Amino acid sequence: MITGAFLHRRSQPAQTEGPWEMPLTQVALSVGGDSRRRLGKRPLPHIDHALRVAHRGRRPLPLSGSLTFSQGWLGLEFPALPAILPGDMFQLQPVPRTSLLAAMTLSIVLFAACASTEPPATPPNFLFISVDDLNDWIEPLGGHPQARTPNLSRLAAEGINFSRNYAVSPACNPSRTALLTGLHTYTTGMYSNYQYWREVLPETVTLPKYLSQNGYWSAGAGKIFHNNMPDPVSWDAYFPSKQRHMPNYFYPRPGDTVNMPSFEGMYVDFDWTPINLSDEDTGDFQSVDWVIRQLARPHETPFFLACGIYRPHLPWYVPQKYFDMFPLESVQLPRVLEGDLDDLGERSRDIASRGGDYHRHVLSAGQWKQAVQGYLASIAFADSMVGRLLDALEASPHADNTVVVLWSDHGWQLGEKQHWRKFALWDNVLRTVLMIKVPKGTPGLLEGTRGGGRTERITSLIDIFPTLLELAGLPQKEGLDGRSLVGLLRDPEAEWDHPAISTYDFSEYSVRTQDWRYVRYIDGSEELYDHRRDPEEWHNLADDPAYADAKRELSSAIPKNPAPLVETSYPLLPHHIAPYSSREDYESRKRQQQ
Ligand SMILES: [Ca+2]
Numbered sequence: 304m305i306t307g308a309f310l311h312r313r314s315q316p317a318q319t320e321g322p323w324e325m326p327l328t329q330v331a332l333s334v335g336g337d338s339r340r341r342l343g344k345r346p347l348p349h350i351d352h353a354l355r356v357a358h359r360g361r362r363p364l365p366l367s368g369s370l371t372f373s374q375g376w377l378g379l380e381f382p383a384l385p386a387i388l389p390g391d392m393f394q395l396q397p398v399p400r401t402s403l404l405a406a407m408t409l410s411i412v413l414f415a416a417c418a419s420t421e422p423p424a425t426p427p428n429f430l431f432i433s434v435d436d437l438n439d440w441i442e443p444l445g446g447h448p449q450a451r452t453p454n455l456s457r458l459a460a461e462g463i464n465f466s467r468n469y470a471v472s473p474a475c476n477p478s479r480t481a482l483l484t485g486l487h488t489y490t491t492g493m494y495s496n497y498q499y500w501r502e503v504l505p506e507t508v509t510l511p512k513y514l515s516q517n518g519y520w521s522a523g524a525g526k527i528f529h530n531n532m533p534d535p536v537s538w539d540a541y542f543p544s545k546q547r548h549m550p551n552y553f554y555p556r557p558g559d560t561v562n563m564p565s566f567e568g569m570y571v572d573f574d575w576t577p578i579n580l581s582d583e584d585t586g587d588f589q590s591v592d593w594v595i596r597q598l599a600r601p602h603e604t605p606f607f608l609a610c611g612i613y614r615p616h617l618p619w620y621v622p623q624k625y626f627d628m629f630p631l632e633s634v635q636l637p638r639v640l641e642g643d644l645d646d647l648g649e650r651s652r653d654i655a656s657r658g659g660d661y662h663r664h665v666l667s668a669g670q671w672k673q674a675v676q677g678y679l680a681s682i683a684f685a686d687s688m689v690g691r692l693l694d695a696l697e698a699s700p701h702a703d704n705t706v707v708v709l710w711s712d713h714g715w716q717l718g719e720k721q722h723w724r725k726f727a728l729w730d731n732v733l734r735t736v737l738m739i740k741v742p743k744g745t746p747g748l749l750e751g752t753r754g755g756g757r758t759e760r761i762t763s764l765i766d767i768f769p770t771l772l773e774l775a776g777l778p779q780k781e782g783l784d785g786r787s788l789v790g791l792l793r794d795p796e797a798e799w800d801h802p803a804i805s806t807y808d809f810s811e812y813s814v815r816t817q818d819w820r821y822v823r824y825i826d827g828s829e830e831l832y833d834h835r836r837d838p839e840e841w842h843n844l845a846d847d848p849a850y851a852d853a854k855r856e857l858s859s860a861i862p863k864n865p866a867p868l869v870e871t872s873y874p875l876l877p878h879h880i881a882p883y884s885s886r887e888d889y890e891s892r893k894r895q896q897q
């Protein structure tokens with residue numbers, strides 16, 4: 304018996320008049336087993352209407368089958384596997400709903416387009432690679448002319464490169480928590496690095512857990528959730544352990560920096576230097592090695608295998624050979640505009656110099672070029688780790704049925720706007736890396752990704768959760784904030800008009816559309832940048848009355864009732880800057896400083 308099911312697609316237009324056409328990729332077919340899909344509370348728009356299903360093709364070959372619909376399940380049953388090809392279409396024709404409900408079974412006439420038979424779609428594996436703090440300084444995004452990332456280029460050439468993808472928040476913990484729960488900061492109240500995310504979301508089922516509950520083996524190594532917040536319940540296995548996500552990382556001078564002189568408030572790992580170690584001796588190598596061992600062996604169930612590569616997160620300590628790729632005298636600094644801060648408000652300037660004015664200290668230590676060298680070297684090292692994973696997958700028995708997803712949690716600045724690190728709402732910090740490669744035969748995208756695709760559409764890390772569920776042919780989880788990107792994986796030029804909303808701590812927002820970035824801070828001050836003319840965000844147009852309409856429209860995307868900042872038992876250290884809980888809190892703390 305061949306069974307099949309319609310896959311739920313949120314992007315399906317809510318068209319109320321038939322006939323409807325539906326790509327075949329929305330129907331998963333499998334031999335044996337129960338492949339029916341629960342439709343959830345949000346039914347497909349055509350379910351109430353569309354009943355007769357015809358398979359469109361040039362050389363019709365009639366097949367008959369039945370469609371069943373009961374208790375929220377919709378199933379297709381065929382006596383024999385229809386001969387179908389990826390890209391074929393079904394046509395659905397409206398029949399009064401009552402006749403469906405009365406009959407419960409309806410005949411379907413299928414006309415197959417072609418005699419060749421595709422293998423049935425089975426759930427894919429996922430290789431889920433995170434590269435920490437990686438901005439657009441990679442060859443496929445062109446953010447720095449000297450970046451050397453042949454393995455990221457290779458992945459981009461094999462899959463789809465989301466070239467305008469944005470973080471939910473410019474800090475590890477809120478960004479990763481949102482990605483891995485599918486819930487935005489303004490939905491949950493989980494806004495900052497200084498909150499225990501599990502205290503904010505005690506019951507939430509994470510992406511790896513949801514996949515486990517649906518038949519997957521979920522395992523990982525390295526930093527996937529924020530460093531000091533591992534989540535044992537999310538995983539079936541973890542390296543080094545479910546309680547400890549990070550292997551040991553080498554420090555040439557434990558407790559002290561090598562190149563960057565410490566200053567008050569400085570993050571302890573704000574430092575860079577080549578280290579006298581081989582790749583094999585680094586923490587990232589060990590995480591990657593563990594994941595490679597899992598890739599190399601047979602698996603009885605589909606797997607979700609996560610690998611968190613920590614570099615280029617600080618400190619930029621990587622083997623000498625990576626520094627040698629970027630001779631200091633040749634290192635190019637990022638492009639900056641003299642006086643770039645002049646058109647910014649007080650709050651933006653606070654953010655630029657957050658945590659003790661890194662830029663002034665880097666300049667006075669004469670370390671700007673060295674820092675850029677350290678970041679480029681750390682990116683080259685991370686790229687080489689990605690290459691080891693891609694090689695291992697290719698050589699494994701899972702090469703043909705594993706989706707590869709590679710992402711970074713947010714970007715980074717190295718002196719643009721006199722700002723260093725993350726923690727800001729500008730493009731260099733919010734833009735992240737996202738690439739997805741889908742093999743043929745994946746239920747949500749039977750034809751797989753065409754290699755070398757690049758989309759300029761505005762997307763967000765919040766979209767990953769629903770995307771993976773659709774690819775796997777699993778029911779969507781209730782209440783996710785993102786949108787599945789499968790439509791863009793199929794056609795990178797597809798219609799897509801959704802702004803990326805990002806939050807900085809609490810009550811500070813960026814709205815990024817194809818042409819604009821609008822920022823609103825907790826004190827009410829604003830920024831507006833026209834990305835058609837100003838990709839570096841040098842010219843703030845927020846005070847120009849000519850742009851009042853654009854500003855109004857962009858600001859309307861800011862959530863009206865954001866979840867309040869949730870307090871947790873997280874112990875604040877002296878160098879931590881606790882998020883403001885309200886504008887009053889911001890103003891009163893401001894007064895105390897004066
Ligand atoms: Ca990070």
Ligand SMILES: [Ca+2]
Binds near residue numbers: 642645
């Ligand atoms: Ca400016």
